[in-house]
Amino acid sequence: MTDTERTHDHTHTERADACAPAASARSVAEQLAIVLGSVDPLSPVRVGLDEARGLVLAEDVLTVTDTPPFDNSAMDGYAVIRADLLEASAQNPITLPVVADLAAGTDQNPRLVPGQVARIMTGAPIPDGADAVVPIEDTDQGTEQVTILQSPKPAAHVRRAGEDAHAGDRVLRAGSVLWPTRVAAAASAGTSSVLVHPAPRVAVISTGSELVTPGSPTRRGQIPDSNSFLLSAAVAEAGGIPVRIGAVPDDDDVLRAVLTELAGQVDVIVLSGGVSVGAYDVVKAVLKPLGTVDFGPVKMQPGKPQGFGRWPATNSVPGPLIFALPGNPVSAYVSFEVFVRPALRRLLGHETLQRRTVTATAVDGWRSPPGRAQYMPVILTHRTADAESTDGSTNASTNNFEARPASRGGSGSHLVAGLAQANGLAIVLEDTTHIRGGDLITVMLTS
Ligand code: AMP
Ligand code: MG
Helix, strand or coil, X not given: CCHHHHHHCCCCCCXXXXXXXXXXXXXXXXXXXXXXXXXXXCCCEEEEHHHCCCCEECCCEECCCCECCCCEECCCEEEECHHHHCXXXXXXXXXXXXXXXXXXXXXXXXXXXXXXXXXXXXXXXXXXXXXXXEEHHHECCCCCEEEECCCCCCCCCEECCCCCECCCCEEECCCCECCHHHHHHHHHCCCCEEEXXXXXXXXXXXXXXXXXXXXXXXXXXXXXCXXXXXXXXXXXXXXXXXXXXXXXXXXXXXXXXXXXXXXCCCCEEEEECCCCCCCCCHHHHHHHHHCCEEEEEECEECCCEEEEEXXXXXXXXCCCEEXXXXXXXXXXXXXXXXXXXXXXXHXXXXXXXXXXXXXXEECCCEECCCCCEEEEEEEEEECCCCCCCCCCCCHHHHCCEEEEECCCCCCCCCCHHHHXXXXXXXXXXXXXXXXXCCCXXXXXXXX
């Protein structure tokens, strides 16, 4: 903490951060390193397969049995002994007695002797003696006896035991994300529960005495609280469990009471608003004296003031992580994307923490502040097939995307309607001061 900040804390004097020497500000990379340096995956828990979707495995999953567990039919048809039918064809139909009728799920195993067949449905076990299946379409579909119009190839339409996996094989690796097909793979492997990193519970609190619940009447000076919805939805999309607290007024005692109550119930607390140097910046006023939350300026736009740390430990159990984000909706959103989302993914045990980026061509230009990384909400579109490259440069062919700022007002951090149109954030490096139409830019894909 600089002397300037100390002097101005809890006072009505403005903009201490704005005057702080640039050297004291961290780069985005430095701030992110601090955040990720204090976050580990949550301790694994065992959950049933119904609860496993989207979570990250903390163990390898091995098959209990061969998959499939027995030879079975891949078609509705007849289990046959191939040698009986070498001469069979449409011109030379062969008729044989049907000695059994095998439905999926049956445990019957009638041993076929030469000259016999069994009717068999998809998934039913191949009876001993049979070595091929003739699909129903190549027969007269008889039930007492059947006329067969085709000579099957060796092992035709037989799914072999263990063809998919052998007992003891690893079907899923620790670290895998359990998307639907992987939940299914665990089920096929004979597993009813899996060891996973649990989803973090994330409390979301808006601060500001101007905020009212959306839909309720506003008098002059009031606005709907949108951040708690923005951040709760973003938490859920990132795989966390949001606990939306809503808006708390700019009152130190009220906020302190809310935080104290939440501390034992959640893994993370995300606050918005009240982190700069205004007269009523309640989050900073309550958290800074704890000494466990740092409020350093970060060289980014929007999102310059960032609070990060932990609620103090109780009985040496660490308190929840705390992210104190700026209140402007665009700033809050950008801060979530840049710092909170990677941290939530780390808690969830994901190996990949960052969003995908693509290279796009800027359609219109804009300005970017010197010495700060800029995150510009953009609308990213696929370049239309017939779009011409006007200058014949090779740039145009190196990517298929074009991007334009989502709000006409540029990066103004209160422009929520424009933000809602954005499907990406253009990342402009610290030293770049202008983006010109035609420039190649990096865009983080946010949806
Ligand atoms: P603050 O960071 O508290 O100074 O807030 C900065 C700006 O963001 C102010 O114009 C606030 O009214 C606005 N703001 C803060 N929190 C919210 C919120 N939850 N929903 C909508 N706007 C907000
Ligand atoms: Mg405020």
